[in-house]
Amino acid sequence: MDTITLRPFRPEDAPWLVERHGTLYAQDEGFDDSFAPLVARIVDDFIANHDPDRDQGWVAEADGRRLGSIFCVGLDETTAKLRLFLLVPEARGRGLGRRLIDTCMGFARDKGYLEMQLWTHESHRAACALYAATGWQLVDSKPVHSFGVDLVEQSWKITL
Known part of the structure; x- marks a missing residue:
């Protein structure tokens, strides 16, 4: 893989982002077809309503191929949410996840957010190991049945 660049999310990335989330989560986690529509709603909301001065999405690329994504979306004046963090399998284990998280958190700091939150699953x-390694704290964990499977839902946060 040649040089990996991070560039701002563009609306034309939306179909790829939704498809990759749906396909990879089905393959890796057994999620049903209710997951991709959730991702589509999140992406559509970002496109329609994001504040470019306070919210940003990034897409990682190499040789014109999309490899991953991450988003920073404001929840209120002091809190941002990390969303849509994804790496395709061939991009994992190369430090790109850390780079995406560092970019997202750096943006949040630069925009004056004091903390960040995220929602994920224990699986x-x-x-989750990357979140812990970058200073995030697990603040809640509970069993749920979502997307056709039994999961342990987690909430994490970090003070910036």
């Missing part, structure tokens, strides 16, 4: 072990 995303590599992502």
Whole structure:
């Protein structure tokens, strides 16, 4: 893989982002077809309502191929939410996840957010390990049945 660049999310990335989330989560986690529509709603909301001065999405690319994504979306004046963090399998284990998280958190700091939150599932072990390694704290964990499977839903936060 040649040089990986991070560029701002563009609306034409939306179909890829929705498809990759739906396909990879079905393959890796057994999620049903209710997950991709949730991702589509999140992406559509971002496109329609984001504040470019306070919200940003990034897409990682190499040789014109999309490899991952991450978003920073304001919840209120002091809190941002990390969303839509994804790496395709061939991009994992190369430090790109850390780079995406660092970029997202740096943006949040630069925009004056004091803390960040995220929602995930315990089964995303590599992502959860990365959150912990970058200073995030697990603040809530509960069993749920979502997307056709039994999961442990987690909430994390970090003070910036």
